[in-house]
Amino acid sequence: MPPSLPLLDPTRPAKTSVAVSDGRTxxxxxxxxxxxxxxxxxxAGAAGGVATExxxxxxxxxxxxxxxxxxxDHSLAGGLRAWLEDGVVAVAAHGGPALVVRPGQDGGLTAxxxxxxxxxxxxxxxxxxxxxxxxxxxxxxxxxAFEDALAALAVDEEGDAVAEAVRRLPRHxxxxxxxxxxxxxxxxxxxxxxxxxxxxxxxxxxxxxPLAGGRVVLRxxxxxxxxxxxxxxxSVCAVRAHGGAVRDDGPNRRLLALLETLRSGAAPFRVASxxxxxxxxxxxxxxxxxxxxxxxxxxxxxxxxTRVRAGGR
Amino acid sequence: xxxxxxxxxxxxPGPTVSPVVLPxxxxxxxxxxxxxxxxxxxxxxxxxxxxxxxxxxAATHAVDPVPCLRIRAFDLVRPxxxxxxxxxxxxRWTARTxxxxxxxAAIRSCLVDPGLAPADAVARVVADPGGPxxxxxxxxxxxxxxxxxxxxxxxxxxxxxxxxxxxxxWTALEWGRVPAPLVGAxxxxxxxxxxxxxxxxxxxxxxxxxxxxxHLVVLDGYPSSASRRALAFGxxxxxxxxxxxxxxxRVVGWWPDCGKAWASSIDGTALxxxxxxxxxxxxxxxxxxxxxxxxxxx
Numbered sequence: 001m002p003p004s005l006p007l008l009d010p011t012r013p014a015k016t017s018v019a020v021s022d023g024r025t026x027x028x029x030x031x032x033x034x035x036x037x038x039x040x041x042x043x044a045g046a047a048g049g050v051a052t053e054x055x056x057x058x059x060x061x062x063x064x065x066x067x068x069x070x071x072x073d074h075s076l077a078g079g080l081r082a083w084l085e086d087g088v089v090a091v092a093a094h095g096g097p098a099l100v101v102r103p104g105q106d107g108g109l110t111a112x113x114x115x116x117x118x119x120x121x122x123x124x125x126x127x128x129x130x131x132x133x134x135x136x137x138x139x140x141x142x143x144x145a146f147e148d149a150l151a152a153l154a155v156d157e158e159g160d161a162v163a164e165a166v167r168r169l170p171r172h173x174x175x176x177x178x179x180x181x182x183x184x185x186x187x188x189x190x191x192x193x194x195x196x197x198x199x200x201x202x203x204x205x206x207x208x209x210p211l212a213g214g215r216v217v218l219r220x221x222x223x224x225x226x227x228x229x230x231x232x233x234x235s236v237c238a239v240r241a242h243g244g245a246v247r248d249d250g251p252n253r254r255l256l257a258l259l260e261t262l263r264s265g266a267a268p269f270r271v272a273s274x275x276x277x278x279x280x281x282x283x284x285x286x287x288x289x290x291x292x293x294x295x296x297x298x299x300x301x302x303x304x305x306t307r308v309r310a311g312g313r
Numbered sequence: 314x315x316x317x318x319x320x321x322x323x324x325x326p327g328p329t330v331s332p333v334v335l336p337x338x339x340x341x342x343x344x345x346x347x348x349x350x351x352x353x354x355x356x357x358x359x360x361x362x363x364x365x366x367x368x369x370x371a372a373t374h375a376v377d378p379v380p381c382l383r384i385r386a387f388d389l390v391r392p393x394x395x396x397x398x399x400x401x402x403x404x405r406w407t408a409r410t411x412x413x414x415x416x417x418a419a420i421r422s423c424l425v426d427p428g429l430a431p432a433d434a435v436a437r438v439v440a441d442p443g444g445p446x447x448x449x450x451x452x453x454x455x456x457x458x459x460x461x462x463x464x465x466x467x468x469x470x471x472x473x474x475x476x477x478x479x480x481x482x483w484t485a486l487e488w489g490r491v492p493a494p495l496v497g498a499x500x501x502x503x504x505x506x507x508x509x510x511x512x513x514x515x516x517x518x519x520x521x522x523x524x525x526x527x528h529l530v531v532l533d534g535y536p537s538s539a540s541r542r543a544l545a546f547g548x549x550x551x552x553x554x555x556x557x558x559x560x561x562x563r564v565v566g567w568w569p570d571c572g573k574a575w576a577s578s579i580d581g582t583a584l585x586x587x588x589x590x591x592x593x594x595x596x597x598x599x600x601x602x603x604x605x606x607x608x609x610x611x
Contacts (some may be wrong), residue, residue, distance in 0.1 A: 002523045015543075037459055043598075047519050072335060081443075086350055087552050125448060126448075131470070134469075134470065135469045135470065135473075137473075137474060137550055138472055138473040138476070139436075139465070139468075139469040139472075142466055142469075143465075148465075148466035149466070151464045151466045151467050152466040152467050152469060152470040154406050155406070155408045155411075155463065155467045155470055155471060156407065156409075156470060157408075157409055159407075195430075197430035197431075197432035197433045200314045200429050200430065200431065200432070200480050200484065201432060201476075202432075202473075202476050202477035202480045202481070203473045203476070203477060204473060204474060204477055205481075206533060206570045207570060207571070207573045208535050208570045209535075209570060209571055210535040214535070214537060217535070218453050228484050229336050229338060229484050229485075230335050230336065231335060232335055232336075242567060255601030262571075262572070263569075263570070263571050263573075264337065264572055265337060265572070266335060303609065
């Protein structure tokens with residue numbers, strides 16, 4: 001481990017991490033159902049408290065314009081990269097295709113030997129809802145969520161696969177999917193809108209970090225990122241949207257924070273997960289502890305994969 | 314942003330982009346505007362001779378009739394793509410293929426009005442694709458006509474994709490320090506019609522004109538050794554078509570997905586290496602054996 005990084009146990013809450021010691025899960029609409037209800041508002045985490053917020057506060061909660069941003073540790077990104085490179089060196093010794101570490105559909109990370117994604121029924125719904133989210137934060141709520149998402153995906157690289165998967169569904173399943181998307185979209189569009197352009201919002205931002213000369217590649221996407229490049233203080237916050245089947249998106253959130261740190265040289269100040277089905281946002285401040293945990297997540301997965309590969313020979 | 318220190322055959326690294334300097338835009342701009350020695354007419358003539366000799370030799374050995382080969386930097390990275398014997402995917406406009414064209418149009422608007430945020434500039438381009446700030450001339454198959462034909466949700470996704478791209482590029486440089494940047498200038502071509510007919514298509518996202526100028530090329534994903542070598546391709550096209558009077562001093566490749574930048578100085582070795590790579594692509598397309606390059610001599 002590089003000397004610039006604090007020795008942290010990623011399984012223990014970091015004292016300075018709001019997310020771990022006072023993690024917040026928020027949604028924009030006050031809902032009588034409280035924490036567990038769709039569109040409900042909750043503050044979860046170690047304390048397990050519950051709070052209520054009003055409509056339209058999600059963007060403000062993400063960015064907190066008045067809050068003080070932590071200064072950037074200039075050696076952190078290099079230290080994290082060196083730590084990762086040391087940890088994946090065993091993979092480089094093995095042959096075979098590059099190992100791609102990316103967010104999995106269940107909230108944990110996944111490592112595969114190819115970059116292809118499979119479009120299961122659950123992934124199909126999530127893809128449609130992510131598109132609804134993207135349209136909403138770009139140009140406002142779509143008119144008819146299901147149809148508009150399909151129309152939008154027609155110009156996307158994966159659009160043909162989605163259209164084909166939807167077309168193959170039996171009529172009743174298709175109607176069911178349409179209703180699920182329409183229902184979930186109402187929560188998304190009630191909570192989100194286009195952020196001010198001066199916040200430099202962007203969607204569908206791809207992040208990658210090749211390690212061991214490209215033998216291992218870390219990948220993720222930010223469904224929404226805001227804030228310009230750092231000039232000495234943390235300046236970026238990023239949101240990952242996921243389907244409702246995900247129990248804990250923490251590892252994926254951490255991976256997003258890690259990748260943004262590696263590529264920009266400055267850690268983001270905040271990362272969040274947005275549950276598209278339940279319309280719930282989980283916000284986490286980025287700390288050294290969170291980034292250390294992200295490295296541990298990656299190395300544990302790569303190590304397990306390497307052992308499987310080695311055992312299979 | 315990091316620049317690998319290990320030398321690549323035929324590639325002389327340019328000025329280093331410091332991995333710790335913040336803001337990154339300062340470091341990248343420093344590299345882009347640093348100037349430097351320019352490959353002289355003799356170096357360009359040498360690369361041209363090497364290329365023409367290689368093409369003539371390939372034509373001599375070709376068995377099948379040789380079609381016109383269009384070669385882009387991409388073909389040097391993934392030999393075979395887009396060539397007669399390679400995987401052929403017909404081009405179509407998508408959010409991904411249009412984002413560069415729309416994003417560059419938006420950046421041109423931002424340069425005219427620096428108070429304009431990239432998201433607003435992209436929204437303007439998408440709202441009036443045939444207008445003066447649009448992504449290019451209208452016409453069948455054009456990006457402008459395609460954009461105009463889209464439904465509102467499809468247009469929103471194109472807008473989203475172009476906004477992400479344009480924001481990354483707009484915030485990557487300190488534009489006030491880049492002298493007279495040419496943003497998204499038309500691709501430049503060099504073609505040869507004797508023997509093997511080839512058309513080389515050179516592209517740069519930002520050109521810093523003049524002696525000691527530079528190209529900025531924005532690329533997807535992350536760099537490989539092949540993609541680094543291919544950086545010189547646009548400079549080779551400039552050198553060939555201008556007979557050596559308009560050659561950038563360096564090409565800076567920038568991969569926003571991973572934050573890496575690679576600056577390659579364009580000297581005689583870089584031009585000759587790139588010319589060899591072009592000949593290699595042509596020989597592969599004609600199913601001729603490709604010579605392996607000797608160890609690094611630069």
